[in-house]
Amino acid sequence: MSTEQITTKSVSTNNTSIKHISVKRYLPDSSAEAYWQQYEMPVDDSTSLLDALNHIKEQLDSTLSYRWSCRMAICGSCGVMVNGIPKLGCKTFLRDYEGEIRIEPLSHFPVQRDLVVDMEIFLEHLAAVKPYLIDDNPVKPYDPKAPETYQQTPEQLARYKQFANCINCGLCYSACPQFGLNPEFLGPAALTLAHRYNLDSRDHGKKQRMTELNRHEGVWSCTFVGFCSQVCPKHVDPAAAVNQGKVEAAKHTLIALFKG
Amino acid sequence: MMEKLAINEHGPQHKQAFDEPLWWSLFSAGGVCFAVILPAVILFIAICLPLGLLPAGALSYERASNLLFSVPGFLFVGAVVCLPLFHAAHRLRHGLFDISVGNDILNKKLMYGAAALLSVLALGLVVAGMLR
Numbered sequence: 344m345s346t347e348q349i350t351t352k353s354v355s356t357n358n359t360s361i362k363h364i365s366v367k368r369y370l371p372d373s374s375a376e377a378y379w380q381q382y383e384m385p386v387d388d389s390t391s392l393l394d395a396l397n398h399i400k401e402q403l404d405s406t407l408s409y410r411w412s413c414r415m416a417i418c419g420s421c422g423v424m425v426n427g428i429p430k431l432g433c434k435t436f437l438r439d440y441e442g443e444i445r446i447e448p449l450s451h452f453p454v455q456r457d458l459v460v461d462m463e464i465f466l467e468h469l470a471a472v473k474p475y476l477i478d479d480n481p482v483k484p485y486d487p488k489a490p491e492t493y494q495q496t497p498e499q500l501a502r503y504k505q506f507a508n509c510i511n512c513g514l515c516y517s518a519c520p521q522f523g524l525n526p527e528f529l530g531p532a533a534l535t536l537a538h539r540y541n542l543d544s545r546d547h548g549k550k551q552r553m554t555e556l557n558r559h560e561g562v563w564s565c566t567f568v569g570f571c572s573q574v575c576p577k578h579v580d581p582a583a584a585v586n587q588g589k590v591e592a593a594k595h596t597l598i599a600l601f602k603g
Numbered sequence: 604m605m606e607k608l609a610i611n612e613h614g615p616q617h618k619q620a621f622d623e624p625l626w627w628s629l630f631s632a633g634g635v636c637f638a639v640i641l642p643a644v645i646l647f648i649a650i651c652l653p654l655g656l657l658p659a660g661a662l663s664y665e666r667a668s669n670l671l672f673s674v675p676g677f678l679f680v681g682a683v684v685c686l687p688l689f690h691a692a693h694r695l696r697h698g699l700f701d702i703s704v705g706n707d708i709l710n711k712k713l714m715y716g717a718a719a720l721l722s723v724l725a726l727g728l729v730v731a732g733m734l735r
Contacts, residue, residue: 524701557621558618558619558620561620563620593628596619596624599621600621
């Protein structure tokens with residue numbers, strides 16, 4: 344697929360041009376107000392937004408702060424707002440933008456400095472849904488002499504595999520209007536990971552997670568806007584996971600009613 | 604962190620939303636009725652009937668009241684009036700929250716209360732017609 348894209352779009356390093364990038368700066372040491380700063384730089388078809396930010400940091404303005412690490416859309420650190428849409432800097436190419444490019448820190452999170460946001464609330468929500476395998480009743484006690492691995496069929500894997508691709512970049516939280524209105528909402532990624540472990544045949548922690556999901560701030564705060572699934576750089580489809588979670592939460596409530 | 608979690612386990616933050624599955628089920632069922640049944644109802648009653656495209660007497664007073672004041676009529680009113688009312692109430696409640704109007708607890712009572720009241724009224728009329 345990548346070769347196709349390259350040939351049809353004829354991406355080359357020859358198409359150099361000058362582009363303007365406006366970055367929303369916030370330097371709490373010198374000013375309580377955020378302000379816009381424009382940078383001008385040469386770019387070509389292969390320049391990603393992260394390359395551009397690195398160029399600014401190294402050549403133009405060393406005071407700029409932003410997060411990055413892997414530059415290949417797997418670490419999830421370089422999320423920023425590009426013309427108002429949450430994007431990964433490393434997966435966004437300047438060739439796709441005409442005119443001015445406006446870069447802001449991710450929405451709905453407190454800004455610490457420039458493009459660096461405080462993601463603590465997201466990490467708290469993530470921890471609350473216990474996104475790890477919980478096995479209270481192992482089939483056999485662990486025997487160090489003959490350790491047994493968990494067995495899973497391809498069908499059992501397929502049930503949750505898509506939801507396991509989350510890289511915790513937080514783009515879906517910036518896209519979610521409900522998280523913007525109420526930061527106590529567990530939010531797309533946390534609810535998706537809860538669903539991912541609930542669907543895993545090796546896991547027995549569903550009961551513990553359902554008490555989190557079945558709160559007003561759990562699945563029920565979602566209004567199925569669906570923007571989370573559009574911005575997700577790994578095509579996880581959190582909107583589907585959250586709404587499947589609503590069905591599970593409804594079943595959980597029915598069962599709780601009958602059991603008393 | 605552990606202390607905080609321990610408080611959460613028993614605190615108000617951990618309150619289960621036992622009512623939400625009910626509203627959401629009514630909203631979902633109402634959405635299906637809105638999408639599937641209501642267009643057909645509008646086609647027959649609001650378009651074909653006034654244009655005279657239905658056979659004469661298809662919905663004469665006699666025939667229409669016999670159809671309505673029956674068990675299928677009761678189900679029909681439930682599907683085209685009551686469930687869509689709850690669907691609309693759910694959307695209005697969340698819409699009001701989205702534009703930060705009122706508070707959610709009051710909005711819930713007003714919206715679902717109005718839907719329930721109008722539903723009881725509509726179904727009550729059918730039952731009254733069946734008993735006449």
